Amino acid sequence: MAGFKLSGLADPTRSLHGPNWKPWAFHPLYIIFICLLHIVFIVGIQLILKKSGSDAKIIQRIQQNETIDSPESIFVFDEGDMNAYLTWQYLPIALATILAILWESLDLTVRRLEPFHQLSLPEGGDVDNALCLEYTGTFSFTVPFRALTRRHYAVVMSSSVFVVVATIITALTGGMWGIEWASLSYSAEKVDGPKWATVSVNPGVAIATQVLHGLVVAGGLLLCATLHFRQSGLYHDPKGIGGVASLISESDYIDQSALHLFRQLPSFAHSKVVRGALRGIRFRLQHVPVFQQDGSSHLMYQLTATTDPGYIIPQRAEDGILYHDRWDATGFFLTKRAVFIAECIIWLGQAAIIGALYQVAKIGSKLLGGDDSGSSTSSKTTIAKIIYTLSLTIGGVMWLSVQRELQTFEPWQRLRKGKQRGSAYANLVQSDFASLGLLTSLFLAAAKGKIVELWASFAVLMVYVATVFVPPLLELSYAAGLGARSPLPAKAFGVISGSSALSLAAAGIAIHLVILCNMFFVMLSGRTKPFLPRRPSTLASQILYLCHSDRLLKNFRGTSTMQSPRELAAKLGSTNRGCGFGWFYWQRGQAWCLAVEQEVPGQQWFQFNWGTPLSQGSRYA
Structure with a gap:
């Protein structure tokens, strides 16, 4: 490496052995902290099981309708005690949901950075395991299987843990115990004296939940070790369009240029065309000498290809056609169909079929209860509650994919409209909210006034709120005979009477309306309409949109080895020309191409209009 100047590196010796920037979510203390929370859950459930056994006699006395003035048991509370009701019904599932949100940030980061890790390996990566890899917006239930076929074990572990915590553990947590109301069972005829509600613990569900928490701890610690000992292959966060631009900005000044290959493809090429044309070619992120016009050299970190400089990609005549494929332009989760399916799954257990769920629950009642009617009824309620909570969590995972797709496309929406003013750092790096976790994107979008990104995160958050709040409310209203399919007589008592009942009902209706409005907003906002020929969700797709952006x-030259965000912001912050996405005239190739490019006064560019064919007589690249 003698004779080369290493630009932008604080520690050349360390960096030459491999760049190793890691996000905060990869820090061992963060992962260990989440695992400790799961251990607290395991211990807490065990203590509740033990306490339930020791308090069994007093609970039995109350259920036999004995008069007890002040029962000393955490499993007994007055029917009108709203605090006790909220603690038992909402606190456990709320804590489980918080765990899911904590894992979501880590899982998203692992998925997003996996292509860069593959490209930084000595053998590099190809279109199947790196350049055309799409994990971020993919439905989480399918990610572990896709990653396993590619041997991306970090993604397998992170996505599996997230799915288990966000769906199965959350659903089982809501079914670990149930509340039996005195006014509806053992004290229904009682007029005078207090009426006590009793909490019955379901040992089978509780133990199953403990086992899953233990498996998550094991998977989390294994993931922690994997992320700690492997290198990321990056100097800084490659977020946004700017992150990709930084890694190809020196390609015209190096051998084995990756852009030489991409420029042979039409900028509007279909994703299948891109994948087929580049299949079999290995790409790699590595340090390469960059030669300047004055003869000096700098060592930069760039995406390279293993082909010879004069390599020509074999192409077919149909590869140059502008396809109008809605599926390739938007993907599944940015369609009205996907949003509608997510809503249907979320409300699977609502009034229309809540009675059917209770009938289905009869099949599993013997697994959880005895033959007596009270136990059987409790078992049916538990099964139905678990099923409905699970449907909510699955719908929430689908909405998470919708959120990430919306936030991925929104910066491109603004670029297409040509209204992006400010620095390149703000427009092409900070505009990426899809790379952030749910809560981070929510708060940052609110702080920066990004309405669409804020709403996308808020929509997912409301599904989480529904997961916590709605199943216990439906269970309570069904038990009180207030459900449309409930066979029980209507009866007001305790927390479901007076102002308490009005508060619960108002909250339930508000959640229903907000989630319903979220669906209509997506469908009516125009965000499901295609405006790109190819969705920018893979590295290859983004590079093809950038390869003609001279x-x-x-402006991004010299940024690939910068390690400090402040240094990167200072470099890109000095560029205040607006950027746009559309048809730009590429001077070197003497052709029109679809690109993200800086606007120049006096030079025209045109928006890409979906469905409009290419103009005859013009040359396109």
Whole structure:
């Protein structure tokens, strides 16, 4: 490496052995902290099981309708005690949901950075395991299987843990115990004296939940070790369009240029065309000498290809056609169909079929209860509650994919409209909210006034709120005979009478309306309409949109080895020209191409209009 100047590196010796920037979510203390929370859950459930056994006699006395003035048991509370009701019904599942949100940030980061890790390996990566890899917006239930076929074990572990915590553990947590109301059973005829509600613990569900928490701890610690000992292959966060531009900005000044290959493809090429044309070619992120016009050299970190400089990609005549494929332009989760399916799954257990769920629950009642009617009824309620909570969590995972797709496309929406003013750092790096976790994107979008990104995160958050709040409310209203399919007589008592009942009902209706409005907002906002020929959800797709952006890439030169966000912001913050996405005239190739490029006064560019064919007589690249 003698004779080369290493630009932007604080520690050349360390960096040459491999760049190893890691996000805060990869820190061992963060992962260990989440695992400790799961251990607290295991211990807490065990203590409740033990306490339930020791308090069994007093609970039995109350259920036999004995008069007890002040029962000393955490499993007994007055029917009108709203605090006790909220603690038993909402606190456990709320804590489980918080665990899911904590894992979501880590899982998203692992998925997002996996292509860069693969490209940084000595053998590099190809279109199947790196450049055309799409994990971020993919339905979480399918990610572990896709990652396993590619041997991306970090993604397998992170996505599996997230799915288990966000769906199965959350659903089982809501079914670990149930509340039996005195006014509806053992004290229904009682007029005078207090009426006590009793909490019955379901040992089978509780133990199953403990086992899953233990498996999550094991998977989390294994993931922690994997992320700690492997290198990320990055100097800084490759977020946004700018993160990709930084890694290809020097390609015109190096051998084995990756852009030489991409420029042979039409900028509007279909994703299948891109994948087929580049299949079999290995790409790699590595340090390469960059030669300047004055003869000096700098060592930069760039995406390279293993082909010879004069390699020509074999192409077919149909590869140059502008396809109008809605599926390739938006993907599944940015369609009205996907949003509607997510809503249907969320409300699977609502009034229309809540009675059917209770009938289905009869099949599993013997697994959880005895033959007596009280135990059987409790078992049916538990099964139905678990099923409905599970449907909510699955719908929430689908909405999570919708959120990430919306936030991925929104910066491109603004670029297409040509209204992006400010620095390149703000427009092409900070505009990426899809790379952030749910809560981080929610708060940052609110702080920066990004309405669509804020709403996308808020929509997912409301599904989490529904997961916590709605199943216990439906269970309570069904038991009180207030459900449309409930065979029980209507009866007001305790927390479901007076102002308490009005508060619960108002909250339930508000959650229903907000989630319903979320669906209509997506469908009516125009965000499901295609406006790109190819969705920008893979590295290959973004590189193809950037490979002709000479002015933009020039501004990113020298940034690939910068380690400090402040240094990167200072470098890109000095560029205040607006950027746009559309048809730009590429001077070097003497052709029109679809690109993200800086606008120049006096030079025209045109929006890409979906469905409009290419103009005859013009040359396109």
